[in-house]
Amino acid sequence: MDIKVYMTTLGQKARKAGREISRTESGKKNLALLKIAEVIGNSQALLIAENSKDLEAGKKNGLDAALLDRLKLTPAGILAMVEGLKQVAALADPVGEITDLSYRPSGIQVGQMRVPLGVIGIIYESRPNVTVDAAALCLKSGNACILRGGSEAIHSNQAIAACIAQGLEAAGLPVDAVQIVATADRAAVGELITMNQYVDVIVPRGGKSLIERISKDATIPVIKHLDGICHVYIDDKADINKAVNIAVNAKTHRYGVCNAMETLLIAESIAPLVLPLLAEKYSQKGVELRGCLKTCSLLPGCLRATEEDWNTEYLAPILSIKILDGIEEAIAHIDQHSSGHTEAIVTEDFTLARRFLREVDSSSVMVNASTRFADGFEYGLGAEIGISTDKLHARGPVGLKGLTSLKYIVLGDGHIRL
Numbered sequence: 001m002d003i004k005v006y007m008t009t010l011g012q013k014a015r016k017a018g019r020e021i022s023r024t025e026s027g028k029k030n031l032a033l034l035k036i037a038e039v040i041g042n043s044q045a046l047l048i049a050e051n052s053k054d055l056e057a058g059k060k061n062g063l064d065a066a067l068l069d070r071l072k073l074t075p076a077g078i079l080a081m082v083e084g085l086k087q088v089a090a091l092a093d094p095v096g097e098i099t100d101l102s103y104r105p106s107g108i109q110v111g112q113m114r115v116p117l118g119v120i121g122i123i124y125e126s127r128p129n130v131t132v133d134a135a136a137l138c139l140k141s142g143n144a145c146i147l148r149g150g151s152e153a154i155h156s157n158q159a160i161a162a163c164i165a166q167g168l169e170a171a172g173l174p175v176d177a178v179q180i181v182a183t184a185d186r187a188a189v190g191e192l193i194t195m196n197q198y199v200d201v202i203v204p205r206g207g208k209s210l211i212e213r214i215s216k217d218a219t220i221p222v223i224k225h226l227d228g229i230c231h232v233y234i235d236d237k238a239d240i241n242k243a244v245n246i247a248v249n250a251k252t253h254r255y256g257v258c259n260a261m262e263t264l265l266i267a268e269s270i271a272p273l274v275l276p277l278l279a280e281k282y283s284q285k286g287v288e289l290r291g292c293l294k295t296c297s298l299l300p301g302c303l304r305a306t307e308e309d310w311n312t313e314y315l316a317p318i319l320s321i322k323i324l325d326g327i328e329e330a331i332a333h334i335d336q337h338s339s340g341h342t343e344a345i346v347t348e349d350f351t352l353a354r355r356f357l358r359e360v361d362s363s364s365v366m367v368n369a370s371t372r373f374a375d376g377f378e379y380g381l382g383a384e385i386g387i388s389t390d391k392l393h394a395r396g397p398v399g400l401k402g403l404t405s406l407k408y409i410v411l412g413d414g415h416i417r418l
Contacts (some may be wrong), residue, residue: 001183007191010146010179011198014119017176018144022116026093028171029139036167037085040132043163044078050159051128058152066256070126071153081132084383088136091382094401095142098409106418109411114404116142118200121192122385123148123214125206128156134203135164135178137385141403144177146199148192150206151184158182193218203398205386208313223398225363225389227313227339228258230371233330233356234274235347236267242368243270243346244277249370250344252285256315258387259342259364259374263310264321265330268294271323275299282319291321298323310337327352331359338362340389342374363389363396 021029040047051073058068094114101111120143122134131147138145149157161180168175181188193202193214202222204214211224232250234243250261266274271294279299282289289295290305302321309320310333324330327345334343344366345356353367364374374397376384381399388394394402 001185003183003185003187004191006183007181007188007195008198010181011119011195013176014144014146014179015198017174018116018119020174021139021144021177022095022118022142024142024173026095028173029093029142030089032139032168032171032173033085033089033136035170036132036135036164037082037089039163039166039170040078040085040160041082043159044075047073047078047156047159047163048075050155051153053155054128054153061152063152067126067152071128071156073128073156077129081129084129084133085136088140088383091140091400093140094404101409101411106415107412108415111409111411112406113409114401115407116404118143119198120145120403121148121195121199121202121220122146123189123192123202123204123206123210125150125210126153128153128160130205131157131160131180132164133383134385137383137400137403139177141400143403144179146179146181146192148181148189154182154184189214190217193220193222196220203385221393223386223388223390223394223402225258225339225341225387228260228341228387229263229311229313229337229339230259230261230342230344230374231263231265231330231334231338232261232344232346232371233265233324233327233334234267234270235327235330235345235349235352236269237349237352238267238270238274238346239348239368240270240274240277243274244281246344246346246368246370247278248281248285250372251282251287251319252317253370253372255317257372258313259371260315261344261371262312262314262320263333263337264319265333266321266323267326267330268323271295272298275321285317287317287319289319289321292323294323295321313339327356331356334360334362341387342366342371344369344371363387 097114124130164178165175202220204211275298289302290309291302296302305320340362342364343360343362376397376399384397
């Protein structure tokens with residue numbers, strides 16, 4: 001296979017289909033999503049059979065248990081994909097929404113209209129359900145997409161692609177609106193991220209090495225985040241019960257996720273009261289603690305943290321802890337070590353809470369809430385394509401609106417500029 005020719009063909013088809021999808025009314029897009037859901041629901045046996053080929057190959061190739069777990073499709077997982085499609089169909093369509101329409105002194109009206117981005121390339125690993133999620137969000141937001149899943153899930157993704165194509169065809173929409181790269185050749189990724197003529201934005205979902213490579217080599221704008229080094233700061237005016245519950249949930253609810261707390265910051269005056277309570281709960285959960293010198297003096301079983309710990313996304317039951325003088329030092333530490341994902345403060349002081357919200361420069365900043373809420377579903381977006389720590393275009397959980405842009409519109413009645 002000539003990869004360049006193959007990928008160029010995909011790009012041409014996606015661009016053509018994207019023009020049609022961009023002007024498709026909501027009802028027809030929703031119908032397509034429901035038809036895809038119906039086909040996937042009726043194809044459970046086929047999907048599991050194809051997925052078993054990937055699982056068998058993965059075992060032979062030495063994939064670890066965690067990767068195999070992400071790769072596996074179960075009846076419950078397929079049902080979740082079906083429900084996800086229905087949920088996206090029920091969401092409000094952002095395309096065509098007009099905002100800020102106002103009269104100018106000249107008599108014209110000026111506003112902004114929300115429009116699709118065009119063609120979105122999505123590169124991801126392991127999880128076959130991402131194929132459905134990505135296709136659904138791109139379709140609903142009026143975009144065509146080219147999806148490149150991991151080679152370890154190629155049979156699963158091709159089976160899902162066939163279901164999506166059937167659903168699109170049944171709804172009378174172009175099947176090329178969702179295309180899944182059919183080769184495991186890595187050269188296809190290199191082509192996809194440099195096809196400026198056909199692709200408008202790239203969204204990588206996966207490990208740090210994948211996202212670093214895409215960010216470095218892409219000639220197309222990328223929506224991404226590299227790390228989730230999230231902080232919780234417990235202020236000396238915090239409610240103790242709230243502080244303990246939030247700090248435990250933020251770390252232990254799930255470990256291998258980007259919105260889990262990796263560093264706990266705590267005001268020195270409250271540390272002797274709160275840290276022993278937290279240490280007992282973390283011990284029950286099997287969390288390894290690594291702390292500053294002051295932390296280690298309060299918690300004998302705590303390991304001494306290194307400078308590297310403050311810059312590490314563990315994605316594991318490990319937590320770094322630092323005792324600080326107060327909010328000034330906490331904000332300074334976050335500014336130096338955060339990846340810009342999510343930070344939280346626990347305090348009953350309204351003024352300090354407002355200061356934290358204003359000065360901390362991350363995509364999500366919270367008061368008296370667990371960092372685990374940094375999620376598209378929890379934010380009421382219905383679903384997300386990923387979380388962006390970039391500052392331009394989309395920031396934070398990227399839902400339907402994050403897959404659109406704005407253009408100015410002008411309404412006149414024969415107006416001319418004098």
